[in-house]
Amino acid sequence: MLATAAGNPDAVARTCEMLSCAVLDDFVHPDWLIAERVESLCTFDPLVLASLAQTWPKPVETASPLIRWAWRAALRHLLPFLHLTREDFAVPELAEEISIVWQEDPGPPITWDYAFHLVEQEPIFNFTLIRRLAKRCLADPLPSVDKLLLSPPWMLRLLRGHVHRLDAPTKSFVIRCAQRCFASDLHSVPYVAQEVTFDRITGGSAITKSINYIPLGEIDLSGNATEAPPILELCREIGTELVDDLANQLAAQVTRLTDPRLAAPLVYLLLGPWNLP
Numbered sequence: 001m002l003a004t005a006a007g008n009p010d011a012v013a014r015t016c017e018m019l020s021c022a023v024l025d026d027f028v029h030p031d032w033l034i035a036e037r038v039e040s041l042c043t044f045d046p047l048v049l050a051s052l053a054q055t056w057p058k059p060v061e062t063a064s065p066l067i068r069w070a071w072r073a074a075l076r077h078l079l080p081f082l083h084l085t086r087e088d089f090a091v092p093e094l095a096e097e098i099s100i101v102w103q104e105d106p107g108p109p110i111t112w113d114y115a116f117h118l119v120e121q122e123p124i125f126n127f128t129l130i131r132r133l134a135k136r137c138l139a140d141p142l143p144s145v146d147k148l149l150l151s152p153p154w155m156l157r158l159l160r161g162h163v164h165r166l167d168a169p170t171k172s173f174v175i176r177c178a179q180r181c182f183a184s185d186l187h188s189v190p191y192v193a194q195e196v197t198f199d200r201i202t203g204g205s206a207i208t209k210s211i212n213y214i215p216l217g218e219i220d221l222s223g224n225a226t227e228a229p230p231i232l233e234l235c236r237e238i239g240t241e242l243v244d245d246l247a248n249q250l251a252a253q254v255t256r257l258t259d260p261r262l263a264a265p266l267v268y269l270l271l272g273p274w275n276l277p
Contacts, residue, residue, distance in 0.1 A: 001036050001264055002254065005043035005271050015041050016052055024066040031069050036264060038073040043268040049074060050081040058088035068093045076101050076277060096128060106135035112143045115158055116151055125152055125191075125213045131277060134158050142166055145173045149217030156230040157276060163237035171238060177221055177231045178242075182249040184223035186262045225262040232269045233276055243270060 003011035015037050017023060024034070042049045059068045072094050078084065079101060089098045115133045122129060134157050142165050143151065156174075163171065219227055235242050247270040254263055268274040 001040040002260055002267050004037070004040040005264075005268055005274075007044050012041070012044055012048070016048070019052055019070060021056055021067065024070060025064055029066055034066060034069050035073040036261070038070055038077075039268060039274070040264070042074070042077045043272050043274040046077050046081060050078055053078055053082065059091045059094055060088055065093065072097050100128070100131050100135070103132065103135050106132075109137040109139040111139050111141070112147060112158070116147070116155065119152065119155060120212065122212060125154070127154060127277075130154060130157050134160065138162055140165075143170065145170050148173065150215050152213035153216045153219065153227040154230050156234060159234055160275070161237070163234050174231060174234050175238060175242060177216070178228070178235045178246055179249075180221040181224055181228035181231060182246060182253070183221075185253055186225040186228075186257060186266075187223050188259075188262060189219075189224055189226040225266065229265045229269065229276055232266055236269065246270060 001011075001015070004015040018029075019034070019037050019041065038049065041052070053071070053074055056062075056067055056070065057064075059071050062068065068091055071089065075084075075089065075094070075097055086098055086102045110133060115138075118133065119126070119129060138158060142159070142162060144167070148156070148170065159166070163174075166174075216227075221227060221231075232246065235246060250263060250266055250270060254260065254267075257263055265276070269276075
């Protein structure tokens with residue numbers, strides 16, 4: 001997948017083959033692998049993905065869960081290039097995705113503080129809600145460093161396209177966060193949904209409280225591949241010199257990663273115009 005994103009001809013050809021209708025219908029693939037192939041091909045050239053997708057039956061025309069999954073991963077990339085109608089995608093597997101990419105009424109402008117309030121009310125962190133909120137115009141005031149420290153890192157997704165409006169200290173903070181993510185070898189960080197208390201006498205445990213998210217200010221970002229993508233996406237809007245520096249740091253790690261999937265979204269972000277969902 002990394003070689004496909006970088007444009008290696010053999011890798012691109014192999015990825016296209018594995019995303020063909022014949023292969024998707026004949027083999028059992030994990031959902032994540034299909035999605036990764038779509039994302040890597042789109043990073044290389046979304047027009048290649050668009051050409052391939054034109055050979056796929058529309059979701060309402062096929063019962064293949066794997067073809068439908070390929071469409072689910074590709075849909076947000078293909079809308080600018082293909083004439084697609086919502087009715088062709090009205091299947092259960094794509095219900096949530098089409099409700100976001102074809103969101104008819106995003107709603108009025110929203111402030112960061114109100115968006116944070118909505119995110120905070122959820123019982124667990126809800127990235128679908130983040131995607132819906134990101135469709136709305138973001139009104140002033142934009143968050144300061146103090147506000148970012150209290151927010152879940154993936155809420156930074158709302159700042160895409162607004163980095164030029166951030167004040168200098170907040171931009172500098174985002175840069176420092178990205179640099180910390182590459183300060184050591186990448187690793188994944190598990191999602192913590194509950195706080196558990198152990199009784200040392202009985203050896204038992206009890207759930208103390210549910211945890212919606214861990215604020216950015218309380219997260220160790222060093223080598224943190226899980227929280228790095230939304231930070232890195234904002235850095236692309238800050239400048240090419242910063243992107244080049246971060247790309248060099250990532251390239252130095254790739255060959256020694258035990259799980260290259262950790263680097264995949266980061267590579268995609270640094271190679272081209274690929275965006276997070």
